[in-house]
Amino acid sequence: MKKLKILLSIVFVTFLFTGCLYNFILPEDAPPVVDPDDPDAPEVSFVEVIEPIFNNSNYCTACHKTGGTAPDLTTGKAYASINSARYINSATPEESKIYTHPHPDTDTHKQKKYTSAQAAQILVWISQGAKNN
Ligand code: HEC
Structure with missing residues (x-):
């Protein structure tokens, strides 16, 4: 009986400390969603959208650095x-290595992959001419 009480207190205390933890996903971390098939998609800026995918919290630049x-x-x-x-690959954007290699649906890049939203941004940016914008 005493053992049970101790066990229950451990469970209770564990819940006390872990029960109310939330993982906050900050909205500014999520890139705006774009549809690669939409020819009228708003222009994706390399400086404002693509580079931050690479370097926010050293996502890619942890390894891909100077x-x-x-x-x-x-x-x-x-x-x-x-x-x-x-x-x-400007002729066939979806075959570009910067898009395909870390794509979430492939196994080519074991280290880290894009989220599907990030992959969509990359594809739209390439389809729009891969500009230094
Ligand atoms: C933990 C380290 C690490 C991280 C983080 C990482 N990579 Fe890599 N990446 C590598 C290594 C090692 C290779 C070479 C082996 C391979 O092809 O997987 C590589 C290869 C690549 C290649 C192919 C290079 C070539 O010339 O063939 C691309 C493109 C690439 N990574 C993009 C990315 C992107 C984009 C991110 C972020 C989403 C990222 N990587 C995050 C380690 C990393």
């Missing part, structure tokens, strides 16, 4: 690093 793994995705360097046929 002197680290190529491509260098740090702010100010990212555009020059990915602006090549290796990473961007």
